[in-house]
Amino acid sequence: MSKNTPAKVPNAIRGTQDIFGADAEAFAFVVETFERVRKLYRFRRVEMPVFEKTEVFSRAIGETTDVVSKEMYSFLDRGDESLTLRPEFTAGIARAYITNGWQQHAPLKVATHGPLFRYERPQKGRYRQFHQIDAEIIAAAEPQADVELLAMADQVIRELGITGVTLHLNTLGDGETRNAWRAALIEYFGAVKGELSEDSQERLEKNPLRILDSKDPRDRKFVADAPKIDAYLSDEARAFFEAVTSGMDAAGVKWVRAESLVRGLDYYRHTAFEFIPDEGSEAAGKLGSQSTILGGGRYDGLMESLGGAPTPAVGWAAGIERLAMLVEGREGHRPEFVLVPIGQQADVYCSGLIATLRRKGLHCDMAFRGNAKKRLQRADASGATAVLLVGDDELRDGTIIVKHLASGEQATRDRKQIEASYNGATYTRACLLHGLGGLEFSQSGKPFEPD
RNA sequence: GCGAUCGUAGCUCAGUUGGUUAGAGCGCCGGUUUGUGGUACCGGAGGUCGCGGGUUCAAACCCCGUCGAUCGCCCCA
Numbered sequence: 001m002s003k004n005t006p007a008k009v010p011n012a013i014r015g016t017q018d019i020f021g022a023d024a025e026a027f028a029f030v031v032e033t034f035e036r037v038r039k040l041y042r043f044r045r046v047e048m049p050v051f052e053k054t055e056v057f058s059r060a061i062g063e064t065t066d067v068v069s070k071e072m073y074s075f076l077d078r079g080d081e082s083l084t085l086r087p088e089f090t091a092g093i094a095r096a097y098i099t100n101g102w103q104q105h106a107p108l109k110v111a112t113h114g115p116l117f118r119y120e121r122p123q124k125g126r127y128r129q130f131h132q133i134d135a136e137i138i139a140a141a142e143p144q145a146d147v148e149l150l151a152m153a154d155q156v157i158r159e160l161g162i163t164g165v166t167l168h169l170n171t172l173g174d175g176e177t178r179n180a181w182r183a184a185l186i187e188y189f190g191a192v193k194g195e196l197s198e199d200s201q202e203r204l205e206k207n208p209l210r211i212l213d214s215k216d217p218r219d220r221k222f223v224a225d226a227p228k229i230d231a232y233l234s235d236e237a238r239a240f241f242e243a244v245t246s247g248m249d250a251a252g253v254k255w256v257r258a259e260s261l262v263r264g265l266d267y268y269r270h271t272a273f274e275f276i277p278d279e280g281s282e283a284a285g286k287l288g289s290q291s292t293i294l295g296g297g298r299y300d301g302l303m304e305s306l307g308g309a310p311t312p313a314v315g316w317a318a319g320i321e322r323l324a325m326l327v328e329g330r331e332g333h334r335p336e337f338v339l340v341p342i343g344q345q346a347d348v349y350c351s352g353l354i355a356t357l358r359r360k361g362l363h364c365d366m367a368f369r370g371n372a373k374k375r376l377q378r379a380d381a382s383g384a385t386a387v388l389l390v391g392d393d394e395l396r397d398g399t400i401i402v403k404h405l406a407s408g409e410q411a412t413r414d415r416k417q418i419e420a421s422y423n424g425a426t427y428t429r430a431c432l433l434h435g436l437g438g439l440e441f442s443q444s445g446k447p448f449e450p451d
Numbered sequence: 452g453c454g455a456u457c458g459u460a461g462c463u464c465a466g467u468u469g470g471u472u473a474g475a476g477c478g479c480c481g482g483u484u485u486g487u488g489g490u491a492c493c494g495g496a497g498g499u500c501g502c503g504g505g506u507u508c509a510a511a512c513c514c515c516g517u518c519g520a521u522c523g524c525c526c527c528a
Contacts, residue, residue: 319528380488
């Protein structure tokens with residue numbers, strides 16, 4: 001914002017975000033936690049393209065869904081091919097599974113994270129470029145796969161320290177079940193079509209299942225008596241769902257049955273689930289009008305719609321921004337030591353010392369601007385444990401001044417042990433800090449003493 | 452895509468019924484003697500009041516448009 005350059009500053013694209021500070025720390029914390037947990041569950045990392053041929057999404061997700069019909073960022077490339085910025089991970093992963101012959105690794109557990117794009121009206125917790133963590137188990141028809149996948153989701157949320165969120169679980173049955181139930185719903189709601197909300201009259205044509213979770217009171221009075229999925233479940237579908245729920249109980253994951261939970265995308269079969277904040281909880285308040293933080297289900301028919309062999313699979317995705325909103329405020333990392341050189345000679349010396357300390361694995365920064373007072377101010381503002389002061393006197397004497405910031409205590413230390421590369425982080429830290437501000441270090445059970 | 456609210460310094464906001472050089476707190480920069488932070492005191496920079504147009508002698512304030520954010524619907528992570 002310079003006065004001499006009145007050139008217009010371009011603004012960010014609507015619905016995109018520049019994430020910084022505490023928000024960026026929370027974002028990183030979500031990703032790091034996910035990466036750690038996915039390794040515990042032995043999910044393999046995959047990296048996927050950010051764009052695909054448009055048909056990958058339109059065929060996999062379903063032409064009539066909102067995502068495909070009005071929310072995709074599609075464009076023609078220079079070869080006049082229609083490409084689309086990924087609105088979700090699953091379709092692209094399914095495509096990769098088929099085109100790369102990953103069948104040889106079946107059953108395959110994969111995890112990834114990154115940006116997704118959806119042309120929607122931005123709101124709190126909802127962006128045009130947003131980010132998800134994602135986990136899939138491909139070529140596993142067993143309910144144990146659903147259980148493992150959900151237990152992992154639960155652990156990620158727990159390790160993030162998020163509370164007040166519950167797993168809502170439902171079954172959509174197998175293909176036949178789903179079709180029979182759908183037909184029953186169309187008949188039931190069709191009989192009272194004129195009394196339904198405008199939205200639901202439209203849903204009757206496009207996606208009758210969605211009428212079940214309409215919030216409009218005109219619809220709600222009919223929803224209670226609508227045909228229930230349970231009445232249409234085949235024996236196999238019922239047994240499958242029971243295996244999943246008893247598995248959740250055994251894994252110690254709390255869940256509630258959500259009969260009207262139907263997911264928007266065409267490919268879901270059997271298990272469907274969402275982690276949703278409890279009504280009135282702190283988590284619900286932080287999310288604005290968004291509710292689902294993690295959602296997914298089983299998609300046994302998806303591979304076929306892309307031209308692959310029938311391949312059962314389950315997966316979920318969670319919004320990183322939404323999870324980050326529920327994570328307690330995260331502070332940036334603090335340095336342990338801030339070096340404050342005073343004088344040109346000291347500048348050079350400290351450039352060497354700080355490299356040595358960092359190679360040992362100590363978190364260090366250097367204050368190189370302003371006079372000594374300014375440098376101390378900056379060091380203090382960084383939240384460092386201690387300042388290492390080096391001036392002409394110290395250079396001459398082969399010493400270094402350590403000042404413990406919280407207590408204000410300081411001491412003069414010999415530089416040899418600190419500089420020596422054969423001394424590790426723990427030993428070096430002890431050499432610098434022992435005895436200052438009440439800090440005590442020990443060595444083989446005895447009080448610390450430098451060699 | 453529909454309905455509504457809002458938009459003043461880096462941040463949080465004040466600005467009376469339209470009236471002279473638009474304010475505060477925090478933050479930032481500098482100073483209160485030479486190599487020592489956190490507290491205190493002093494000083495300074497920074498805004499064409501989101502942008503464009505209109506009404507008026509006069510607009511941050513009124514009107515229209517536009518962009519953006521937020522809330523509800525829709526949908527979803």
